[in-house]
Amino acid sequence: MSHIIEVRDMWFKYRASEDWVLREINMDVEEGSIVALLGVNGSGKTTLLKVLSGIFIHQRGTVKICGIELDRKNVKKIRELVGLVLQDPETHLLMPTVREELSIPLIARGLDQKEIDERIMEIAKLVGIESIVDKSIDELSFGQKKRVSIASALILEPKILLLDEPTLGLDPIGCIRLMDLVKDIAKRKNMTVIFSTQDIDIAALYSDYVYVIREGRIVARGPRDVLLRDAYTLREKCGLRLTRIGHLFEIAMMKGLIDEDVLPITISEAVRLLEKIKNIIKAR
Numbered sequence: 001m002s003h004i005i006e007v008r009d010m011w012f013k014y015r016a017s018e019d020w021v022l023r024e025i026n027m028d029v030e031e032g033s034i035v036a037l038l039g040v041n042g043s044g045k046t047t048l049l050k051v052l053s054g055i056f057i058h059q060r061g062t063v064k065i066c067g068i069e070l071d072r073k074n075v076k077k078i079r080e081l082v083g084l085v086l087q088d089p090e091t092h093l094l095m096p097t098v099r100e101e102l103s104i105p106l107i108a109r110g111l112d113q114k115e116i117d118e119r120i121m122e123i124a125k126l127v128g129i130e131s132i133v134d135k136s137i138d139e140l141s142f143g144q145k146k147r148v149s150i151a152s153a154l155i156l157e158p159k160i161l162l163l164d165e166p167t168l169g170l171d172p173i174g175c176i177r178l179m180d181l182v183k184d185i186a187k188r189k190n191m192t193v194i195f196s197t198q199d200i201d202i203a204a205l206y207s208d209y210v211y212v213i214r215e216g217r218i219v220a221r222g223p224r225d226v227l228l229r230d231a232y233t234l235r236e237k238c239g240l241r242l243t244r245i246g247h248l249f250e251i252a253m254m255k256g257l258i259d260e261d262v263l264p265i266t267i268s269e270a271v272r273l274l275e276k277i278k279n280i281i282k283a284r
């Protein structure tokens, strides 16, 4: 099967860094999938997303995006295929108003004013920022700025959207709303998404596939359904924990309160399991 992102034995270091920051990175991302990149502070999440978007160029190995090899010659093409949303919207948004922020890439692409206005309204609707398009960036809340930075990354219709810790700094409902939005856009546009996070509960809710990065290496990877149920790998190899619900059911299973072998890792999976158990008891 061909992959929209293929990374082979990729190594990267910053000019200022003594040692490698990313080592031996291998990735194969399926088109249309949502991938979570889990890792603790300083593990290399932001650096990896910046390499995949062509902001930094790796020193060893290969990175292919839509079959195009990422190198200095192709970097412009790659940047058109990939939209990157940085962790902090303040560093992302450079223009005084939302409309100007969204217009710049469209002007650079040579669209006329009518096309620009149409495209901005289309993207604003998609991201739920219609009512703030003519506001100044300074008047927006943090959550609104996050949405504007997503709109700005989507404005040129990239094939791949990379989000660096998209839920950081948002309230619990804001997190769910933002991730629901990302999932919905990805489905509708058949877009491939990679989001970095330190929140395993969010990874369990929104990803199809998971990579775990630790000290610059991918230490575990696998389908969300497999990897996020694997308590041993998560704890021992990755330095992570199970999801909260997963941990609760792990204890219940260990204590013999529940006689099941597949660990539920989200609330909806747990509810389905409890309903199943109730039906088994009823049928007795």
Ligand SMILES: Nc1ncnc2c1ncn2[C@@H]1O[C@H](COP(=O)(O)OP(=O)(O)OP(=O)(O)O)[C@@H](O)[C@H]1O
Binding pocket: 014, 015, 016, 017, 021, 039, 040, 041, 042, 043, 044, 045, 046, 047, 048
């Ligand atoms: N511009 C830079 N120059 C030199 N070293 C850097 C630079 N940016 C990051 N690093 C180093 O690279 C490593 C990985 O950093 P990175 O920001 O990618 O991690 P992260 O997983 O995104 O962390 P966080 O969760 O804190 O955002 C760290 O050791 C960091 O100190």
Ligand SMILES: [Mg+2]
Binding pocket: 045, 046, 047, 087, 164
């Ligand atoms: Mg980071």
